[in-house]
Amino acid sequence: MIRGSLFLCAVVSILTTLGIVIALLLETVVPLPGSSDASEPFFANVSVWQFFTDTQWTPNFGGEQQHFGILPLVCGTLLVAGIAALVGLPIGILSAVYLSEYASPRVRSIIKPVLELLAGIPSVVYGYFALTFITPYVLRPILQDGLGFTVDIYNALSPGVVVGVMILPMVCSLSEDALRAVPRSLREAGYALGSTKFDVSAKVVLPAAVSGIIASFLLAISRAIGETMAVAMAGSNVPRFTLNPLTGGQTMTSFIANMSMGETPIGSVEYKSLYAVGLCLFCITLIMNIVSQWVMRRYREAYQ
Amino acid sequence: MAQPLMNVAPNRPPSLPQGPAADESAPPREPAPRVTKFDVRDLNFFYGAAQALFNVNLSIPQQSVTALIGPSGCGKSTFLRVLNRMNDIIEGTQVAGTVLLEGIDIYGKDVDVVALRKRVGMVFQKSTPFPKSIFDNIAFGPRIAGLKDKRALAEIVESSLTRAALWGEVKDRLQESALALSGGQQQRLCIARALATNPDVLLMDEPASALDPASTSRVEDLIFELKENYTIIIVTHNMQQAARVSDSTAFFFNGKLIEFGNTQKLFTNPREQQTEDYITGRFG
Amino acid sequence: MNAPAATARPADWLESGKREGWVFSTLCWLSTWSSVAILLVLLVAIVSQAWGWLDWQFLTSFDSQRFPDKAGILAGLWGSFWTILITILVSVPVGVGAAVHLEEFGRNDRLSRIIQVNLANLAGVPSIVYGILGLTAFSRMFGLFGEQGLIPISEINLLGWQIPIPFGKSVIAGALTLALMILPVIIVASQEALRAVPPSIRHAALALGATRWQMVRHQVLPAALPGIMTGVILAVSRAMGEAAPLILVGATTFVLYAPGDISSLADIRENPEGLLRAPFDSFTVMPIQIFNWAQQAKADFREHVAAAGIVVLLGMLLLLNATAIVVRNRSQKRMKY
Numbered sequence: 001m002i003r004g005s006l007f008l009c010a011v012v013s014i015l016t017t018l019g020i021v022i023a024l025l026l027e028t029v030v031p032l033p034g035s036s037d038a039s040e041p042f043f044a045n046v047s048v049w050q051f052f053t054d055t056q057w058t059p060n061f062g063g064e065q066q067h068f069g070i071l072p073l074v075c076g077t078l079l080v081a082g083i084a085a086l087v088g089l090p091i092g093i094l095s096a097v098y099l100s101e102y103a104s105p106r107v108r109s110i111i112k113p114v115l116e117l118l119a120g121i122p123s124v125v126y127g128y129f130a131l132t133f134i135t136p137y138v139l140r141p142i143l144q145d146g147l148g149f150t151v152d153i154y155n156a157l158s159p160g161v162v163v164g165v166m167i168l169p170m171v172c173s174l175s176e177d178a179l180r181a182v183p184r185s186l187r188e189a190g191y192a193l194g195s196t197k198f199d200v201s202a203k204v205v206l207p208a209a210v211s212g213i214i215a216s217f218l219l220a221i222s223r224a225i226g227e228t229m230a231v232a233m234a235g236s237n238v239p240r241f242t243l244n245p246l247t248g249g250q251t252m253t254s255f256i257a258n259m260s261m262g263e264t265p266i267g268s269v270e271y272k273s274l275y276a277v278g279l280c281l282f283c284i285t286l287i288m289n290i291v292s293q294w295v296m297r298r299y300r301e302a303y304q
Numbered sequence: 305m306a307q308p309l310m311n312v313a314p315n316r317p318p319s320l321p322q323g324p325a326a327d328e329s330a331p332p333r334e335p336a337p338r339v340t341k342f343d344v345r346d347l348n349f350f351y352g353a354a355q356a357l358f359n360v361n362l363s364i365p366q367q368s369v370t371a372l373i374g375p376s377g378c379g380k381s382t383f384l385r386v387l388n389r390m391n392d393i394i395e396g397t398q399v400a401g402t403v404l405l406e407g408i409d410i411y412g413k414d415v416d417v418v419a420l421r422k423r424v425g426m427v428f429q430k431s432t433p434f435p436k437s438i439f440d441n442i443a444f445g446p447r448i449a450g451l452k453d454k455r456a457l458a459e460i461v462e463s464s465l466t467r468a469a470l471w472g473e474v475k476d477r478l479q480e481s482a483l484a485l486s487g488g489q490q491q492r493l494c495i496a497r498a499l500a501t502n503p504d505v506l507l508m509d510e511p512a513s514a515l516d517p518a519s520t521s522r523v524e525d526l527i528f529e530l531k532e533n534y535t536i537i538i539v540t541h542n543m544q545q546a547a548r549v550s551d552s553t554a555f556f557f558n559g560k561l562i563e564f565g566n567t568q569k570l571f572t573n574p575r576e577q578q579t580e581d582y583i584t585g586r587f588g
Numbered sequence: 589m590n591a592p593a594a595t596a597r598p599a600d601w602l603e604s605g606k607r608e609g610w611v612f613s614t615l616c617w618l619s620t621w622s623s624v625a626i627l628l629v630l631l632v633a634i635v636s637q638a639w640g641w642l643d644w645q646f647l648t649s650f651d652s653q654r655f656p657d658k659a660g661i662l663a664g665l666w667g668s669f670w671t672i673l674i675t676i677l678v679s680v681p682v683g684v685g686a687a688v689h690l691e692e693f694g695r696n697d698r699l700s701r702i703i704q705v706n707l708a709n710l711a712g713v714p715s716i717v718y719g720i721l722g723l724t725a726f727s728r729m730f731g732l733f734g735e736q737g738l739i740p741i742s743e744i745n746l747l748g749w750q751i752p753i754p755f756g757k758s759v760i761a762g763a764l765t766l767a768l769m770i771l772p773v774i775i776v777a778s779q780e781a782l783r784a785v786p787p788s789i790r791h792a793a794l795a796l797g798a799t800r801w802q803m804v805r806h807q808v809l810p811a812a813l814p815g816i817m818t819g820v821i822l823a824v825s826r827a828m829g830e831a832a833p834l835i836l837v838g839a840t841t842f843v844l845y846a847p848g849d850i851s852s853l854a855d856i857r858e859n860p861e862g863l864l865r866a867p868f869d870s871f872t873v874m875p876i877q878i879f880n881w882a883q884q885a886k887a888d889f890r891e892h893v894a895a896a897g898i899v900v901l902l903g904m905l906l907l908l909n910a911t912a913i914v915v916r917n918r919s920q921k922r923m924k925y
Contacts, residue, residue, distance in 0.1 A: 002801050003693055009685030010694065010703055013775065016768050017706055020717060023724035094619035102613060103620070114624050120822075120905065122829025124875045125634070125898050128882050132891050133633045165626055172623075189432040189494070191393055193445040194422035194501055198609020203448065208435050219712065226714025228832035229875070233882050253716050253832070260723070260836050278720045282713065289712035293705075 024282055027275040042272040051276065057239040057250075059259075059270040068273055070280060072239035076156070076249035077281075080231055083160025083245060084167060084224040089217055091164075092171025096213075099172070100179040101201040119169035126162040127233030134158045135234065139246075149246055152236065156248025159234040163227050167220040174219065178212025179205055211295050218292035222285045228253040252281045341366035341505060341535045342387060347401035349382060349559075351394070356382045360401075360561045362554060366504075369527060369536045371550035371567065373543060375587065379559040380539045384507050387537065388424040389417050405505075422449060425498035429510040431490035433482035433497075438474050441482045441493060445501035460500050468496035469526050488519025495526065506530065508538040512545065524549050543583060547571050555579045634902075637895035646896050650844045650851075651877065656888035659881070661897050664874035666846030667759070667839070668828060668904070670866050671873055674763035675770070675827050680820055682767070683774030684809075687816075690775070691782040692804050711772040719836025722765025727837050729754035752868055757838030759847050760867040765833045770823035777819020781812040814920040821912040825905050831875035842880065843872040874901045 028042045043051070046068045054069020061067075095115075099108055135151065135158045143149045151157075182205045190200040206213075232254045240249030250258075259274040342364040349357035357379050364370050372380040382391065389410060391397045403410050410420055422445065434441050442461045451457060461478070465471035470492040474485070482493055491511060498506060508527070512520040527536055527549050540546050546553055547567060554564040555578075563570060563579045574580045581587060641657075649660025686703075694700040724730060732738050733753045744751045755761035785808050793803035809816075848866030850856055856863065874897060881894040 003689075006685045006689035006693060009682045010689040010700070012682050012768075013686060013703055013707055013710060013771060016710060016721070016771065019725050019768075020713065020721045022730070023721045024717075026724060026730065091619040091622060094616045095623060098613075098616035098620040102616060107620075111620055111624070114627055118623060118627055120825055120829075120909075121630070122831075122875055122901065122905075124829070124831050124878045124882075125630075125902070128878065128894055128898060129630055129633065131882060132637070132894070168623065183432075185428065185430060185432045186434060188390065188393070189428065189434070189497075190444075192388065192390060192421060192426035192428075193448070193497065194418050194420075195448050196418055196609050198612050199448045202609075202612060203444070204434060222712055223714075226712075226716065228714070228716045229879065232832075233879060253714065256716055256720070257832060257835050260719075260838075275720065278717055282717050285712060285714055285717075286709060289709055293708060 020282065024275060024279040027272045028279050042269065042276045045269050046273075046276075055241050057255075059273050060264070066270075068276075070252075070277065072241040072249055073252045073255055073277060074280075075241050075243070076236070076239065077225055077251040077253070079156045079243060079245060079248055080160045080163060080227075080235065080251055081221055081224040083157060084163035084227075085217075085221055087161050087164025088167040088220060088224070089171055092168045092216075092220070093175050093213060095168070095172045096175035096179055097201055097206065100176050101197065101205065115169040115172055118165065123166065123227060123229040124233070126166055127159070127230040130158040130162040130230060130234035134161060143246065152247045154234065154236045154248070155246050156235060157245040159231045159248075160245065162230050162234070163224050166227065166230070167223050170223065171216050171220045174216030175209070175213045178209040178216065181212065182208045211298055215292045215296040218288050218295065222288040222292070225288070226253065226281065226285050228257055232257045252277050256281075339366045340364065341406065342537075343402075343404040343407075344386075345402045345404070347383075347386065347399070347403060349379075349386060349391070349400075350398040352396040356559050357386070358559045362561055362564055364535065364537060365552065366535045367531060367533065368551040369531045369538060369549055371546035371553045372537065372539045372556060373541070373546050373553060373582075374556035374562075375582065376541070378556040380554075380556045381509055382559075383556065384426075384509055384537060384539050387505070388421050388426055388507055390421075390426065392417060422501040423503050424505040424507060425501060425503035426507045427491070427494050427498050427509070427511050430514055431487065431494045433485070433490050433493055435481065435483055437479045438482045438485070438493065439478040442497050442500050445497065449501065464496040464500040465493075467499050467530065468492045469522065469529075470496055486519075488515050488522060491515060491519070491523060492526065495523075499530075503534070505535045505537070508536065510539055510541065513541065520545075543571075555582060557582070634895050634898050637891050638899045641892040642896040642899050646893075647900065651842060651880075653842065656886060656893050659889070659893050661874060661877055661900055662851055663843045663846055663872050664877040664897070665900070666851055667843070667871040668873045670759045670847045670871065671763045671766065671834075672824060672828055674760060674867060675766045676820075676824060678764060679767035679771050679774055679823070683771050683820075683823075684778050684816060686771075687775045687778030687782060688804060688809070691779050692800065692808070707772045707775055711776070714832075715769060715830055716832040716836065718765055718769040719833035721768065722761060722833055722837045726755045726761040726764045727757060749864055755868070757840065757870045758868045759871045762834045762837045762839055762871065762873075763867075765837055766827040766830060769830070769833060770827050773823040773826070774816075774819055777822065778812070778816045781815025781819065782808060784815060785811045810919075814916045817912060817916045817919070821909055821916075825908060828905060828908065829875055829901065831873070831879055834873055834876060835879075838870070839872050839876050840870055843870065845869075847871045874904070 026041070030041055051068055051070055053071070054067050055071050056067035056069050057072045058065055058067045095111070099111060103111065131154075135153060135155065139151050139155070139158060144151045186204055186208060187200050190204040195204070231251045235254055236248045236250055237254065237258060238250055239255070240247065242249055256274045256277055259271065264271045340363045342362070344360055344362045344364075347357055347360040347362075348355065360383065372384060374380050385391045386399065386403060387405075387410075391399070399411055405420075405424070408415070434444065436444075439461055442464050443457045446457060446460050451460075462471060462475075465474060470489060473489065474493075482490065485493060491514075495506075495511070511527075512523045515523065524545065527538065530536060531551075538546075538550065550567045552565065553567045553570045555562045555570065555574075555576075557578055563574060563576045565575075570579065571583060574583060645658075646660050647665070648662055649658060650662050651660060652658040690700050690703060728734075729737070733741050735742055737754070742752060744753055752758075755764075789807050789811060790803055793807045794800075798806070845851070846866075847869040848862035848864075849859060850862045850866060878894050878897040878901065881889045881897060884890050
């Protein structure tokens, strides 16, 4: 009986996945039993083609003006994730190289806890920091007062930077694992051929660990795509199909959060659009995670 | 010590330089005086507080094969790694004494370790090809030295692989991964890789111990060919191999150099009792 | 630098002096220490904004919509307390139980391998998708129950305890959602802890005639406890800081009471039924209060009250981690093997 209950515990995780899939498909593809009003799923009212190709997302407008094209939201998400990647990936990988190849144990004992702290800070804190510090005291002085660009109070650059800081510890830690997995004998062979530390680090160790590093990049970007609070607080609330980081547009996650907090009636098409966006978001991150795992599995055989 | 202790008949192809006389009744010939490549004087080596080499004095002749033999842990690998300063990578190591390469102390203050290692190449016990193509493996050394010209690199790759007796087998697949080669081929690849930096000394740490007999024999043939142009110092725990391949042999025990001399003489008529004990298998 | 005086060897392409490596290593050094710099700037900025606004009054009052200096985080403190409590009570047994099954009883099952892959995928699902799961499965229960549900029940009677279903915007819906979200973290960490227990302990127990379960319960689990606790701490810390899933479930942003109306120990004595009501009350948590304050128009709310809330949240996280580390070290000392 005990073994049975343990088995059930393990099965809970499968039920979770099933639950997620069902929750996302209900209201979008399959009608929810019992919803009195508008029990029709989202895609019965909005065509899939329109969903993916329309360049306007205006669920709260009435009648003719109501558009459900997800491209602006995807664009907003990718813009923030892109900036986050530009910040987090280089710092993460260079820090990993430093910790793995150059740093003394004392330095590592300082840096590793710092990175864990950074990783443990809740995203609302990062959102607050982006909104009340980075935008007014960093971005505006430099870009607006200094260079003359217009920086909206809610933009994509500020949340992008903090999301980059959020994913940096993950990139560093996973990449460091990949670098440390490179056998010592390879480094020795490099030195024996007359390499400097730079040659060994950059031309022997890094290339040998490249699959693990790419896997870490994919996971980090996936995390950046799924981030909600920081973009909800410091990012734009208006869906815009733009690549301008100084204004940005609403992200998928921010839309879902805002729609659920709003006053839109639960059975309406507008409300159900949050499920459709959720479904899209889930698929994107799932694919990235699967690819990342596939890449990681490939690199395990790289030294034989 | 009247009886020869080992029957040491060289089994080399006749075209190569004559080995020592096959006739045991004649007294062994003294080797002609050679130019010294490495001159080691009063070498003491420490891993932190533990001493690993005690007062080693040794002169290694050039363009010959010198074997370092001894039981496990006797310091022969440590000594080998002193010669190209590979021990510098390990934390807490200390070297006392002088190690002269053609008259210059390699532990001197102004010596560039990186340049030293290009002159004194090393091949390890376990072959360590980089996870790159065969071409990139060989070209690695010249590339990090600054050579960018594609044709020059291709020439160096070809000549290194030829000298390592591997060219014929891989010339059509230079862009394939080096990891796809067999164990013996990988080791010859590592030898070619070491040769690509144009060294004059080749240090080999038990190069054939992880290989099957056929590959071992090919590597030994290779060593014999290479000694015409390179000074080769090889660590081996296989005494028959030392006897087959080397001109001079040094016997280490417990961090001390016990005896050093012409291979034939050392194996048939060693001076020290300890050497005799080791060779006849009384220990180690 | 001088190469040892050479015999005449063609060495024109041997460059021994170039050290372009210093650019690279400087970049690496800068990157690493920039993380420290960012952390310091972050903490200093927040603490300086919270200075003067974090006082006893802030910790013991409820929120105020119009007066920043009257605002307090009491609702969030109690809401977080109840939420995290139920989250721990649900996720730890299930998570450790699942890990025990995967490591001790089902090692080479096909099903176990599927579960492993599944766990890896679940760990990468965005927290807001868990929110959607929680909304559908717990708040609305797939539309199966409730007054308009397929089965029109609105309450379950569990030994005299009236439980409203579906759970709606309640603490328990939020807690169950968070529990599912941190489950993969707990399971993976517990698995590693179990794996680290030397096989010799298991063999010794089995050789003495213990059943598998007895061996696990009395030898393996205690030995793995420190590692399991580390994983649990990590997971619970994450849950405490999460806002997105709870927003979806319906944690409201402006709440003027604590769940069950219990906002002090005195209340528990006066009003014990509040304890039973609390899990089903609507609620808020500290991260959501912070979020709400940061959205306000008044700068005092946005900059100072929010910062004070953040300091409280970070303080709670610190307290949680510190306590757990102490407990873990104590149990590690007792379990020396």
